[in-house]
Amino acid sequence: MVRLLKALIFLVIVGFIGLVGFAYLGDMTPQQAEVKESRTLDVD
Template sequence: MLRLLKVLVFLVVVGFVGLVGFAYLGDLTPDQTVVSESLTLDVD
C-alpha cells in the first residue's frame, strides 16, 4: 500500500513539474492577422 502511495505522489509531482514547464516553455501565442471588412451604412 505504501508503494502505491509513493508512486501516486511521484506521478502527481512529475505531472505538476511538466505542467509548469509547459506553461513557461510552451509557445501558446496565437497568430495575429489583420481582419478588415467594409461596412455600408444605410443613412436616411
C-alpha cells in the same frame, strides 16, 4: 499500500514538473491577423 502512495506522489511530482515546463516552454502566443471588412451604411 505504501507502494501505491509512493506511485501517486511520484505521479503528482512528475505532473507538476510537466506543467511548469509547459508553462515556460510552451508557445501559447495567439496568432494575430488584421481583419478589414467594408460596410455599406443605409442612412436615410
